[in-house]
Amino acid sequence: MKQVIVSIMFLTFASTISAQRVSKNKQYAIDQAEELSNLTEELSMQIWQHSELPLTETKSSQLLQSTLSKEGFSLEVGMSDMPTAFVATYGSGKPVIGILAEFDALPGIGNEAVPKKLPREDGTTSGHGCGHNLFGPGSTIAAVALKRTMEAKGIKGTLKLFGTPAEEIGVGKVYMARDGYFDDLDAVIEWHASTKTEVRNVSSIAINNFEVEFFGQSAHAAGDPWNGRSALDALEMMNFGVNLMREHVEPTSRIHYVIKSGGEAPNVVPDYAKVWYFVRDKDRPTVEKNYDRILNIAAGAAQATGTTHKVTLISGVYEYLLNRPMQVVMYNNLKLVGGPEYTPEEQSWGKKLQASADKPTVGFDGSIVPLADDYLQSMGGPSTDAADVSHIVPTAGLRVTTAPLDVPWHSWATVASHGTYAGVKGAIVASKVLASTGLDLFTDPQILEDAKVEFKRMKNGRVYKTPLTMDQKPPVPGLDND
Ligand SMILES: [Zn+2]
Known part of the structure; x- marks a missing residue:
């Protein structure tokens, strides 16, 4: 029954390429991501089921690794003493473009994918309240779509998908950054689940x-x-x-x-x-x-x-360094692809969830937030270890709607939403926007030049200094310092 509902929903999710002019290569990349959207859903749902905590994401990491390996990426696994960290590489030479993927869950907020607070029947107490079950697959499928495009269209360069564990404790990318895994990159793109659809234009703290x-x-x-x-x-x-x-x-x-x-x-x-x-x-x-x-x-x-x-x-x-030239490229691709669109059934589900969380019942908002003329000032808010990458290489981030407006983040409510196809729609949009943006970075050297100039301006002479000691080991449960 669930499968039938999912299939019906899938049919109603038409590809939302706007009337904007789009190159053949970019259309090819977007089409690849669309064709792979069933796999985006499958991976997202499996990782949601596993809901593995930081540095124990064995099954989740393996799912993404095998998807990339089947596609012909070469894999390096277990870097910086983290068994669930990996880098998947395709191609060779310059430029080198990276995509970040996360897949860890949070403790104590596990919930069924229903619009009310209901602990999981299988007893799993952890949950994907930050949507990393969508983040990993959305980024992985973007990498696969981009790789297929590079292969089909003879585009040169190196594409790297970084499987970065333990984001929720700010560990994965910080240890990988300390050990130099981001040093040879020209640009990095990433996305995150959200209640809004926009290009990141405010620093994380x-x-x-x-x-x-x-x-x-x-x-x-x-x-x-x-x-x-x-x-x-x-x-x-x-x-x-x-x-x-x-x-x-x-x-x-x-x-x-x-x-x-x-x-x-x-x-x-x-x-x-x-x-x-x-x-x-x-x-x-x-x-x-x-x-x-x-x-x-x-x-x-x-x-x-x-x-x-x-x-x-x-x-x-660190705090996140924004990069306007890359933001503009990503924003144009977001407008081209369009934000997620929802069926009346999905909107009514979203409103029920909002009612359960005591929030205004306005449903999902997949509309695109316009990119402001200037960077916005941070007034607090969350942190991300993607920020450390942004201090090493020009980086831009996307946020796509995966949960109804205003529901509490890192809660049972977002866990519920991230286990539905309405949530997966955000990952599908992200896979298309990241694939398109990656394609632009590979094919237009001017973007990378402009990104480097802005990166230098934002760094303002500061050198990235790891907050860790050089011999410090990550807190892998059962292995060391706990
Ligand atoms: Zn997160």
């Missing part, structure tokens, strides 16, 4: 991702508490200090934490406690400043409670 552990002395909490030193007290004092600090940071700052360990039983003074923090702000210098303040608070909390502490920086991410 920088972040430090770190853990603080406190070590105390256990004792009977009633019998001899004077012998105890509570690691939980230290943790609570640290969090209290940080929460007071919030008044004295800039409006672009975002600080959040979860307590990973806070003791086992009330009658045992906890000798161990662990808190996991993200601190974010508009750029790396501001994040580093706030991070230093938080480390002072942690040290103060340890001193005040007679405990010791240890800080582990898991990762750090």
Whole structure:
């Protein structure tokens, strides 16, 4: 039954090439992506089913790898000590164009693909609330469509699809960037799931991702508490200090934490406690400043409670550098392809989801947001490790609607939407826009020249310095530093 509904929906999703003039080669690339749209759907749905957490995305990564390998890409797997990282390469020589693909899920928000909160029947508690189940396949199919076009039309150059794990903890691309995997590129394109359809025109914010552990002395909490030193007290004092600090940071700052360990039983003074923090702000210098303040608070909390502490920086991410020449190319291709269009059934599903999430019932909005004349100022908001790539090579990003307007992101509601064909439509649009944009980058050297000039201007002399130490290993579960 589900299959039948999907097929009917598929028939109603007509290819939305506008009347704009389009070269034969570009039409070929778009047609390839359209022909592969069943595969985009299949991969998206399978990765949604798996909903694998950062650095454990074995099946999801394998699905994308085998799709690319069957198509004739050569594969390098497991870079930077991340078993699920890969680079798929086609062609040779200059220019070298990269496409980014993500595929990790988030913990605790798993949901059925229905317009209400309903945990998955199969017990999977993780979910694709950020739409990376669509991101990976949309980018992979863009690479396949572009490769087929290059092959059929004799277009020279090297195409690389980067399978980058663990975006949700800001790890994959940061470790790959440290190890030089983006160094030989001329340009990189990427996309992301969203509630809107637009070319990225606002920077993402920088972040430090770190853990603080406190070590105390256990004792009977009633019998001899004077012998105890509570690691939980230290943790609570640290969090209290940080929460007071919030008044004295800039409006672009975002600080959040979860307590990973806070003791086992009330009658045992906890000798161990662990808190996991993200601190974010508009750029790396501001994040580093706030991070230093938080480390002072942690040290103060340890001193005040007679405990010791240890800080582990898991990762750090830059703010995103925008690139107007590449944005313009991507925007023109987005207008050419058109945003996703929805059936009345899909819109009514979307409205039900919005009602369940207590949001205005306006449905999906696949209309294209016009590209503003200038870059927009970031006022906070999410981070992405694609930003580190943007500090190494000219990069542009697309966002395509995959969930109804205004529903909470990183929630059960977006998990639900990303498990439907309405969500997949965003990935199909992305595959066409990225394939078209990649084609322009391969065939018009002037775009790459202009992109380089703008990249240099935006860098303003800053050199990319990895936030990691050179010998630091990624936090692969079961393998090391946890
Ligand atoms: Zn994301």
